[in-house]
Structures are given as C-alpha cells and as structure tokens.
Amino acid sequence: MAIPKVAIVGIGHSKYGKRGKVIQEDIEGEKATYPAVTIRELAHESYFPALEHAGITNDDVDSSVVGIAAEAFAGQGAGAALVADEVGIIGKPTMRVETACATGSTAIRTAWAQIASGQFDVVAAIGVETMTWLSSSYATELMSVAGDHRWEYIYGISFPTFYSLYAARKMAVDGLTREQLSTVPVKSHYYGYYNKNAQLRRQITIEDASGSVPIAEPLRLYDCCLISDGSATVIMASEEKAKEMSGEPLWLTGIGTSSDTFRVTDRPNLTNIEGNVRAGQVAYKQSGRTAKDIDVAYVHDCFSIAEIMAYEDLGFCERGKGGEWSAERGAYIDGPGIPTNVDGGLKSKGHPLGATGIGQVVDAYKQIYGTVEKQRQVPDVEVALTHNVGQHGQFVNVFILEP
Amino acid sequence: MSEREMGFVVELSSDVKNRQRMTADFRKFISGLEEGKFLATKCGKCGKKFMPPRFTCPCGGTDLEWFEVNPEGTLYTWSIVHFAPEGIAKQTNVPYVLGVIDFEDELRLAAHMKGLTSKPKVGMKVKIAPQELENGNVAYFIKPA
Numbered sequence: 001m002a003i004p005k006v007a008i009v010g011i012g013h014s015k016y017g018k019r020g021k022v023i024q025e026d027i028e029g030e031k032a033t034y035p036a037v038t039i040r041e042l043a044h045e046s047y048f049p050a051l052e053h054a055g056i057t058n059d060d061v062d063s064s065v066v067g068i069a070a071e072a073f074a075g076q077g078a079g080a081a082l083v084a085d086e087v088g089i090i091g092k093p094t095m096r097v098e099t100a101c102a103t104g105s106t107a108i109r110t111a112w113a114q115i116a117s118g119q120f121d122v123v124a125a126i127g128v129e130t131m132t133w134l135s136s137s138y139a140t141e142l143m144s145v146a147g148d149h150r151w152e153y154i155y156g157i158s159f160p161t162f163y164s165l166y167a168a169r170k171m172a173v174d175g176l177t178r179e180q181l182s183t184v185p186v187k188s189h190y191y192g193y194y195n196k197n198a199q200l201r202r203q204i205t206i207e208d209a210s211g212s213v214p215i216a217e218p219l220r221l222y223d224c225c226l227i228s229d230g231s232a233t234v235i236m237a238s239e240e241k242a243k244e245m246s247g248e249p250l251w252l253t254g255i256g257t258s259s260d261t262f263r264v265t266d267r268p269n270l271t272n273i274e275g276n277v278r279a280g281q282v283a284y285k286q287s288g289r290t291a292k293d294i295d296v297a298y299v300h301d302c303f304s305i306a307e308i309m310a311y312e313d314l315g316f317c318e319r320g321k322g323g324e325w326s327a328e329r330g331a332y333i334d335g336p337g338i339p340t341n342v343d344g345g346l347k348s349k350g351h352p353l354g355a356t357g358i359g360q361v362v363d364a365y366k367q368i369y370g371t372v373e374k375q376r377q378v379p380d381v382e383v384a385l386t387h388n389v390g391q392h393g394q395f396v397n398v399f400i401l402e403p
Numbered sequence: 404m405s406e407r408e409m410g411f412v413v414e415l416s417s418d419v420k421n422r423q424r425m426t427a428d429f430r431k432f433i434s435g436l437e438e439g440k441f442l443a444t445k446c447g448k449c450g451k452k453f454m455p456p457r458f459t460c461p462c463g464g465t466d467l468e469w470f471e472v473n474p475e476g477t478l479y480t481w482s483i484v485h486f487a488p489e490g491i492a493k494q495t496n497v498p499y500v501l502g503v504i505d506f507e508d509e510l511r512l513a514a515h516m517k518g519l520t521s522k523p524k525v526g527m528k529v530k531i532a533p534q535e536l537e538n539g540n541v542a543y544f545i546k547p548a
Binding site: 135136137138140141143144145150151152153154155156157158160161164165166168169171172173213214215216217218219263264265266268270 | 429482
C-alpha cells in the first residue's frame with residue numbers, strides 16, 4: 001500500500017549548540033534574561049540553506065509548517081507567524097505544530113499531508129527551538145509539566161525519571177546492565193565527534209558514562225541527551241514539482257505514526273514502548289521494507305534506555321536483547337547490525353526539541369547522497385529510517401526515506 | 404542503614420501545587436484516603452478497572468463504580484531522583500525515591516517511597532499507605548511491606 005509520492009527537495013541544518021543567554025535591563029530597568037539567539041536568527045540558519053539547496057525562491061513556497069515545542073522556550077507566542085514572516089514566506093498559509101519532542105517530525109508529517117492531499121505543491125517544514133537561555137532545572141520543569149499533573153508531576157516525575165522507570169524495569173526483567181546502557185552514549189559521542197553540526201564533540205568512555213553523576217537512578221548524566229538551541233528545515237514537494245526541479249529528491253516511502261497512554265502506570269509493560277512498535281509497523285508496511293532493508297537509522301535517544309528500546313521496538317534486534325545488541329556494536333558502521341545515530345544522536349549532536357525530527361531527516365538525506373563527514377559516512381545507503389518520540393511514546397513518528 | 408544515612412528521606416511538601424482542579428470525583432478518591440482506603444473505579448459498561456481512577460471510560464461508559472484496592476503489592480519499578488524539576492526542587496529535598504506499586508489486576512500507582520533500608524528492588528513486597536501532611540492534606544507513600 002504505497003502512499004502518495006512526496007519528496008524532500010531541500011535541506012538546511014544549523015549547528016546545534018549552546019547559544020546561552022544575555023542578561024540586560026528591560027524597559028523598566030529591571031534585570032531580565034533573554035535568549036542570546038532568538039528563533040528568528042535560528043530559523044534563518046536552516047531555512048535559507050534549504051531554499052538554496054532546493055534551487056527555488058520564496059515565491060515557489062506555497063505553505064509553511066513550523067515546529068516549536070514550547071512557547072516558554074521560544075519566548076514568543078504565535079511562533080509560526082513570526083518565523084514565516086522572518087524568512088519571508090509572507091501571505092502564504094502557516095501553522096505551528098506541537099507534539100513535545102516529536103514536534104519536528106510532526107511538522108514533516110503535516111507538510112506531507114498538505115502535499116499528499118493535493119492542497120499544495122511545495123511546503124517548508126521548519127523546526128526551531130531556543131532552550132539554553134533557561135536554567136537546566138527550569139528547562140526540566142517545562143518538560144516535566146507534560147506529565148499528568150494530578151498523578152505524576154506532583155511527585156516530581158521529571159522526564160529523566162519517566163525513562164529511569166523503564167530502565168529499572170528492563171534491568172530487572174531483561175537483564176539489561178549498566179555497562180550495556182553506557183555503550184549507547186559512547187557510540188553517540190564517537191560519531192558526534194566527527195559531525196560539524198554537533199553540540200558536544202567529545203569522545204567518552206564506558207567508565208565516563210557509568211561513573212557520571214546520577215540524575216534519576218538508574219540513569220546518570222551521560223544517559224541523558226543535551227538541552228540545545230538549533231533549527232532544521234526541509235523543503236518538500238509533490239512528485240510533479242520534484243521532478244521539475246534539478247536537484248536530487250529523497251522520497252518519503254513510509255510515514256508511520258502512533259501514540260501511547262498518557263500515564264506511565266497505564267502501560268501494560270515498561271520494558272518496551274508499544275507506540276514505537278505500532279508506528280514502525282505502519283512505516284514498514286507502507287514502504288514494503290523491513291528492518292533488514294534499513295542501511296542507516298536515526299532513533300530518538302533522549303536517554304540511553306530509549307535508544308535500547310527503539311532497537312527492539314523497530315525490529316533491529318530481538319525483544320529483550322537491545323542491551324546485548326548495543327554492546328556487540330550492532331549500531332556501529334563497521335558493526336554487525338544497522339548503523340544508528342551516526343550523526344551523534346540527541347546525546348552528542350543535541351536536541352533542540354522542535355528541530356530534532358527534521359534534523360534527523362536532513363542527516364539521512366546527506367547519508368543517502370554521500371555528503372556527510374567521511375568518518376561517519378555509511379557506504380551505499382539506499383534506505384534510511386528516522387524515529388522521533390514525544391514524551392515517552394505519547395507521540396511517535398517513524399519515516400522511511402529512499403532516493 | 405537508615406533512610407537518613409542513605410540520603411533519601413522524603414519530606415513531601417504540602418505546598419506543591421496540583422494544577423488540576425479538585426473535582427467532585429477526585430475528592431471522592433481523597434476522601435477514601437482520609438479513611439485509609441485506596442479507591443479505584445470500574446466501568447459499569449465494559450468492566451475495565453482503573454487506578455488511578457478514571458471517572459469516564461474510554462469505551463464511552465460514564466457509569467463507573469468505586470471499589471477498594473488491596474494496598475499491598477509488589478514494586479513494579481523505581482527511580483532515585485537526584486535532580487528535580489524546578490517547581491518540585493523548591494519544595495522537596497533530593498534525592499527522593501519514586502516507586503510504582505503493582506496491585507492485583509495489573510493496577511498500578513506511582514508515589515514517593517519511604518522506610519527503605521536499602522536501595523529499592525523490582526519485585527520487593529510493598530504496601531501503600533495514606534499519610535496526613537503538616538497542612539492537613541493527605542498524601543500517600545509506598546513502603547516496604
């Protein structure tokens with residue numbers, strides 16, 4: 001059951017990083033904290049490279065979909081209208097989408113639907129987030145308030161805590177070990193070190209990861225992804241328009257999407273995320289592909305345990321064996337499995353919420369057309385998979401991409 | 404080793420604001436706690452049971468009846484939280500231990516843990532008990548059975 005043909009025809013990716021804050025007096029003379037870089041400048045950094053890559057101008061863009069996960073991070077309401085105005089897509093429809101950390105991929109899914117329906121021919125999906133101007137504890141707060149206020153938030157269940165509940169359960173049930181968990185960030189940093197767009201370009205060891213400070217045990221600092229500023233853009237086009245353009249199209253052949261229960265205690269098990277499984281199955285079925293066909297994958301490694309579960313949920317390895325698969329270098333380019341997060345993932349490349357899911361697709365495009373740094377280039381990529389999760393499975397998007 | 408020596412004494416603050424309104428249904432759950440009972444709901448239409456209690460059923464049923472859950476169970480999973488969200492950090496000491504108790508019928512509830520003399524273990528026998536806070540509100544904690 002093939003889906004309507006829609007292509008990625010242009011890509012842009014800012015460097016992810018910590019742009020930080022500035023403290024200055026506001027109009028009343030009070031000291032106030034502002035983002036050092038705003039969503040305006042950040043959107044520019046990915047949008048115009050994408051437009052240029054597609055070989056088109058703003059006149060050719062029919063609509064924009066803007067991914068911003070939280071207005072409190074952006075410091076701006078109605079962010080879609082601001083971003084569209086800032087990059088000059090004025091007088092064309094725009095909208096903001098939000099599905100927590102899966103916001104970026106939802107912008108792509110929404111743009112896809114606008115084109116697949118025949119409503120528009122060329123749509124820009126722009127993801128942007130400014131996070132590092134806020135303190136880590138406030139940023140943690142902003143993400144934690146997505147938990148159920150009545151039953152979860154008031155007990156101090158932060159996002160690391162949700163995932164630590166999975167980790168503790170998986171250690172007890174599946175025999176996942178501390179060392180196996182640590183193999184995930186070690187790999188992410190190994191490849192992120194070579195990625196010019198990555199935020200934290202530093203190699204780490206198993207000992208660094210296993211010995212880092214506890215955040216929400218069993219999870220430690222190096223199990224947790226970064227808080228980042230960044231943006232990513234893809235220009236998408238209908239089959240007809242894509243073929244008129246001179247560039248190299250990348251086709252979305254599978255768009256699987258799913259969800260899961262709101263409360264963590266309502267999940268039947270905490271060793272896997274069933275929303276991942278469902279979204280993966282849809283994407284595989286639409287594209288006629290299976291995990292065996294995937295040459296490079298980008299999975300949502302907000303925490304090491306999330307990447308381990310994704311290996312299992314997407315069928316890269318057997319259920320319950322994700323830790324072993326990781327320890328056996330299953331996700332390395334020269335390993336026996338599927339090269340995964342060879343851009344550094346959320347852990348080393350960074351996680352600017354609204355941009356993350358788009359950034360994955362941008363890197364997949366570059367892998368397929370052989371334009372990433374040579375140390376992290378997977379040879380002969382024909383099929384790529386991206387997997388982007390909001391909260392802990394409440395929103396999941398899985399895409400299959402092929403030239 | 405005592406809780407204090409292990410560094411995770413829960414002093415659950417009375418001041419953490421629950422941003423969701425106290426509805427009549429939720430008040431019923433709290434009233435149960437005040438009587439020492441953990442109340443869950445069961446849909447009169449499809450029979451599904453809910454803990455935390457839901458007051459409408461995803462099957463469309465709106466006629467849910469209350470029933471009391473045996474407060475003893477096993478520890479389904481746990482976390483020792485060293486870095487709390489800002490709104491919580493102002494009110495609660497870190498580290499604190501969070502547990503999920505597995506009651507009968509696969510019903511579960513998340514709460515802070517108290518009374519641990521070693522690190523929590525998945526599968527350990529635990530019970531959940533209400534406790535009045537300083538301000539007169541009532542909360543609940545998971546403790547070793």
